[in-house]
Amino acid sequence: MAASTKASPIQTLRDHVTHLEAAITLCLADPKPKPVHLLRTTTRRIEAQLTLLSLLPHLPPHRKPAKKAQRLLKELRRAAGQVRDLDVQCDLIKDKTSTNTQKESLQLRNTLKHQRIQTEADLIQILDKHQSKLALTLESLLETLVPAERLSLSPTDLTHLTQSWFTRNIPSTYDDPDQLHTIRKVAKLARYIAENAPKSARTPRKLAASFESLQQSGGEWHDWLILAAIAQDHLGKSSPLTQTLHRQCRTSLTAYRNHLHTFTPAPKKEKGRA
Numbered sequence: 001m002a003a004s005t006k007a008s009p010i011q012t013l014r015d016h017v018t019h020l021e022a023a024i025t026l027c028l029a030d031p032k033p034k035p036v037h038l039l040r041t042t043t044r045r046i047e048a049q050l051t052l053l054s055l056l057p058h059l060p061p062h063r064k065p066a067k068k069a070q071r072l073l074k075e076l077r078r079a080a081g082q083v084r085d086l087d088v089q090c091d092l093i094k095d096k097t098s099t100n101t102q103k104e105s106l107q108l109r110n111t112l113k114h115q116r117i118q119t120e121a122d123l124i125q126i127l128d129k130h131q132s133k134l135a136l137t138l139e140s141l142l143e144t145l146v147p148a149e150r151l152s153l154s155p156t157d158l159t160h161l162t163q164s165w166f167t168r169n170i171p172s173t174y175d176d177p178d179q180l181h182t183i184r185k186v187a188k189l190a191r192y193i194a195e196n197a198p199k200s201a202r203t204p205r206k207l208a209a210s211f212e213s214l215q216q217s218g219g220e221w222h223d224w225l226i227l228a229a230i231a232q233d234h235l236g237k238s239s240p241l242t243q244t245l246h247r248q249c250r251t252s253l254t255a256y257r258n259h260l261h262t263f264t265p266a267p268k269k270e271k272g273r274a
Contacts, residue, residue: 006152007196040080048192065141079123086116104241155201166190184218221256224249
């Protein structure tokens with residue numbers, strides 16, 4: 001029997017909720033980089049799933065628990081994001097350390113590690129505060145959606161929904177950092193929406209891969225941008241390490257803009273697929 005190519009949005013949401021519960025448990029036990037990254041990613045995946053459900057007609061009324069879940073998820077994601085960003089920044093500094101920047105690199109990494117301790121404590125506090133409330137909210141949401149549990153989307157429908165949502169939500173221009181950052185975030189959510197498709201559904205999976213590539217090039221630029229700003233604040237504009245990071249930021253920005261110029265999220269339709 002051929003594998004199904006149809007997406008099951010509500011079952012996927014249920015799976016993400018299970019993964020979120022595991023990620024919260026891991027972070028509460030020991031908020032190392034991998035559990036924190038898993039927590040951040042899973043909250044974003046659930047947010048993307050709720051976005052997809054908002055695009056579908058004839059679902060049971062679920063707006064109230066969905067909005068409450070989104071509010072709680074956003075708070076968790078931001079807290080996890082602050083910890084995750086510091087982990088990434090420490091790794092980036094290590095990658096760009098040279099003989100003449102060793103002292104500055106050590107100084108900046110120590111500063112970031114101290115900040116990580118505080119943001120880690122903040123994350124634990126937020127998880128303790130909202131864990132039970134979020135679990136009940138997501139359980140209520142899933143119960144509301146039970147009548148539509150068997151809902152499925154064809155690769156064609158999922159691809160169209162994802163492309164249309166992406167086009168509606170990106171800025172018409174990308175002249176400043178805020179617009180560039182928005183495109184990166186929208187690409188990330190579009191990727192997660194397209195990843196509803198099983199691996200056997202080639203068209204939406206190719207679409208997801210194209211969004212992931214754009215997300216990564218935008219994310220690389222944004223990571224260097226933030227790190228360069230932090231280095232300038234702590235070490236000064238004339239610091240060799242600051243100048244190195246600014247150069248890397250400009251290189252990454254060029255690559256990201258080039259990617260945007262050539263980006264066309266419109267894969268060809270699958271033959272024989274419905």
